[in-house]
Amino acid sequence: MAGVIRRRSWGRRKVCRFCADSSLAIDYKDPRTLRYFTTERGKIIPRRTSGCCAKHQRELTEAIKRARAIALMPFAAAISS
Amino acid sequence: MRHYETVFIINPEISDEETDAVVEKYSGMLGEGGAFIGAVDKWGRRRLAYTVKKFNKGFYVLFDYGASPEVVAEMERNFKIDDNVIRFLTVKQGEDYDVDAAKAALEARAAKRAQAEDEAAQSAALRARADDETEDEDQDDDEMDDDNQEYKD
Numbered sequence: 729m730a731g732v733i734r735r736r737s738w739g740r741r742k743v744c745r746f747c748a749d750s751s752l753a754i755d756y757k758d759p760r761t762l763r764y765f766t767t768e769r770g771k772i773i774p775r776r777t778s779g780c781c782a783k784h785q786r787e788l789t790e791a792i793k794r795a796r797a798i799a800l801m802p803f804a805a806a807i808s809s
Numbered sequence: 810m811r812h813y814e815t816v817f818i819i820n821p822e823i824s825d826e827e828t829d830a831v832v833e834k835y836s837g838m839l840g841e842g843g844a845f846i847g848a849v850d851k852w853g854r855r856r857l858a859y860t861v862k863k864f865n866k867g868f869y870v871l872f873d874y875g876a877s878p879e880v881v882a883e884m885e886r887n888f889k890i891d892d893n894v895i896r897f898l899t900v901k902q903g904e905d906y907d908v909d910a911a912k913a914a915l916e917a918r919a920a921k922r923a924q925a926e927d928e929a930a931q932s933a934a935l936r937a938r939a940d941d942e943t944e945d946e947d948q949d950d951d952e953m954d955d956d957n958q959e960y961k962d
Contacts, residue, residue: 756900757816757871759858794898794900796858797896797898798816798818798869798896798897798898799818799857799858799859799861799867799896800858801858802858802859803858803859805858
């Protein structure tokens with residue numbers, strides 16, 4: 729992906745996982761990959777935390793919402809204890 | 810013709826034959842409407858992430874096809890009526906559906922599967938022959954070996 733590398737402060741800048749690895753596809757039928765981008769409660773992790781680029785975060789939220797619609801992922805997970 | 814993908818969940822408590830009948834029914838419906846079905850993928854019974862119509866499990870089926878919008882609307886109308894279908898989701902994958910490419914992919918997949926089966930049969934035959942050659946002691950021993958190999962597969 730051609731793009732501008734943003735540097736805020738000198739910290740560890742997270743790189744978009746989907747940009748770094750082109751073999752990694754975003755697919756609503758693959759909840760195992762998507763689960764990585766949700767909290768244990770099933771909330772979608774924000775871009776500032778996940779480090780995804782805008783394009784992929786958009787695709788990701790779309791995929792997670794689709795996965796929720798067909799019960800592959802939870803809207804809200806019960807507290808498992 | 811547009812490229813669509815439909816995932817739907819069938820009642821998990823009905824028998825396998827009935828499940829197949831439901832899948833047949835909808836693939837037939839698509840076929841009648843002039844759709845080309847590229848793939849029917851039965852994922853099988855899976856746990857649902859949350860309860861849907863009081864079910865905690867569901868039989869997932871995926872259709873990948875090219876069709877006109879009216880056909881999809883008709884199928885979804887029937888999904889809503891059918892008590893055996895507890896959830897469905899249709900996603901448009903693209904404006905155009907390349908029937909030739911889909912056909913080629915379908916054939917390639919069939920060929921691959923046939924080849925894999927061939928190879929499996931061949932290797933099984935080879936293994937059986939190797940077993941015969943190396944072990945001509947006890948019949949009981951042979952049987953045990955066969956059992957073990959099945960587990961490995």
